Amino acid sequence: MKKQGLLAIRSLAVILCLLALWQAVVSLNHLPVYLLPGPLVVARALVERFPSLLDSLVITTEEAAGGLAASIVVGVAAAMVFAQYRWIRQLLYPYTILLQTVPIVAIAPLIINWAGAGIFPVTIVTFIICLAPIIANTTHGLVSVDENLVHLFLMYKASPVQVLFKLRLPNALPSLFTGIRISAGISVIGGITGELFAGSTQVGEGGLGYAILYANSQMETGYLFALVLAASALGFFFFFLVMFLEWLALHNWHESIRPDAAE
Amino acid sequence: MVTETMGKIPEVALESVSKRYRSGSPVLENISLKVQRGEFVTFLGPSGCGKSTILKLVAGLSPVSEGTVRVNGMTPENARQLVSFVFQDATLLPWRTVEQNVGLGMELEHAARPARRQRVERMLELVGLEEVARRYPRELSGGMKMRASIARALVSKPSILLMDEPFAALDEMTRDRLNEELLRLYAEQRWTVLFVTHSVAEAVFLSSRIFILAAHPGRVAHEIHVDLPWPRNAETRDSAAFEQQVNHASRLLRGIYQA
Numbered sequence: 001m002k003k004q005g006l007l008a009i010r011s012l013a014v015i016l017c018l019l020a021l022w023q024a025v026v027s028l029n030h031l032p033v034y035l036l037p038g039p040l041v042v043a044r045a046l047v048e049r050f051p052s053l054l055d056s057l058v059i060t061t062e063e064a065a066g067g068l069a070a071s072i073v074v075g076v077a078a079a080m081v082f083a084q085y086r087w088i089r090q091l092l093y094p095y096t097i098l099l100q101t102v103p104i105v106a107i108a109p110l111i112i113n114w115a116g117a118g119i120f121p122v123t124i125v126t127f128i129i130c131l132a133p134i135i136a137n138t139t140h141g142l143v144s145v146d147e148n149l150v151h152l153f154l155m156y157k158a159s160p161v162q163v164l165f166k167l168r169l170p171n172a173l174p175s176l177f178t179g180i181r182i183s184a185g186i187s188v189i190g191g192i193t194g195e196l197f198a199g200s201t202q203v204g205e206g207g208l209g210y211a212i213l214y215a216n217s218q219m220e221t222g223y224l225f226a227l228v229l230a231a232s233a234l235g236f237f238f239f240f241l242v243m244f245l246e247w248l249a250l251h252n253w254h255e256s257i258r259p260d261a262a263e
Numbered sequence: 264m265v266t267e268t269m270g271k272i273p274e275v276a277l278e279s280v281s282k283r284y285r286s287g288s289p290v291l292e293n294i295s296l297k298v299q300r301g302e303f304v305t306f307l308g309p310s311g312c313g314k315s316t317i318l319k320l321v322a323g324l325s326p327v328s329e330g331t332v333r334v335n336g337m338t339p340e341n342a343r344q345l346v347s348f349v350f351q352d353a354t355l356l357p358w359r360t361v362e363q364n365v366g367l368g369m370e371l372e373h374a375a376r377p378a379r380r381q382r383v384e385r386m387l388e389l390v391g392l393e394e395v396a397r398r399y400p401r402e403l404s405g406g407m408k409m410r411a412s413i414a415r416a417l418v419s420k421p422s423i424l425l426m427d428e429p430f431a432a433l434d435e436m437t438r439d440r441l442n443e444e445l446l447r448l449y450a451e452q453r454w455t456v457l458f459v460t461h462s463v464a465e466a467v468f469l470s471s472r473i474f475i476l477a478a479h480p481g482r483v484a485h486e487i488h489v490d491l492p493w494p495r496n497a498e499t500r501d502s503a504a505f506e507q508q509v510n511h512a513s514r515l516l517r518g519i520y521q522a
Contacts, residue, residue: 253400255401
């Protein structure tokens, strides 16, 4: 306990030192606010513009969470098909790599062309970049089952459905969570990238990406920094939420989470 | 009359069985052997002699290339109900507790929950694991995991047990104790056992008959009848007769390694 308290104080000290250094650089060099705002200016922007920042944050959260959720559903379904039918896997699996290598910035305008502007096309962009890690990791987990366990199920005359749901899916759970963790991080990036192209149907309203673009054009650099901070915090939040869910699902049995780790 | 003729059908019979994989030399060549009901038979031999493959053929997990395998007069696939397999690793599902692992087979057969619980409880008692029924496999020692694996194999009331080096990964003391427990259960339940091992002492201690296999291609080189008195227990290992049998089997095995 004492040790943890000390650690917290130290981390806090580091942050305060960095903030002080930042403020010092800005103040001593008399840097104009539009070039580099000091932490105080950013803090003021954060407080003053909090309602509109919150609106943008909610929109981006919806897009990122929506895209991520859709990618989990579609990705797990695709992985299940790949695991059951080797020939489909051999035929289609290479395209999931294509999905990963396609430059999302290049096709985002196309998607906006097809689906219009607003939350929906941005969710599609998020979905696309989240999909590949989910498919790849889940397929790997479904396929890499101990051969003797498959034999055991054979001896029990288990149906293919039983093998899938009682053996392969639980076996794939740790890999699935690895995939979700990766995708959760990039889902926020996907949302913001999408918004840069099609964030808003109305001027002045949109997610973080759109707001960043808008703040930049208005030279509201303090608010811009606050928005970037909010985007990072959102990514952080997603990541730790997934970590928590992973812990909930696996802590009883999986080796990656030790029973005595809390000590 | 009927029972008499039934008694004459060997529980497991291999006739001129060969097994080869698509490419490469045969794993097993021209193996013929019979195992009578209630016998405890051990397969001993160097790696690559196909001893584990024999068990897979009997379990119907792998088809023969030539010859026939009969289990209680049936094809291995049709006889699966009679057979339980104990693998080298405990092969427990890590996301299930011990009791959920032991009850897996009954669950897959959609057995009623009360019947399942009762049977699982009895099996755990039999192998001395009732205390850890709600624990997960990673919390158990190697010996306890193997006990759980054996309990799982016994749930389906098999008449034939196929055991593929089940105690190979355990330390010697644990292995000896589990050997003794296995024989105690064997005396009660009288399964037919086909047991694969690397250990000469284990083979002599457990079985009534030992097949010593040679490799490349896998074939039966020697057959030993172990005439040690039953029941066998810890004292059996100290007897001169035991030592003699072990030496005899070791000599034969050494001949194969040198060949």
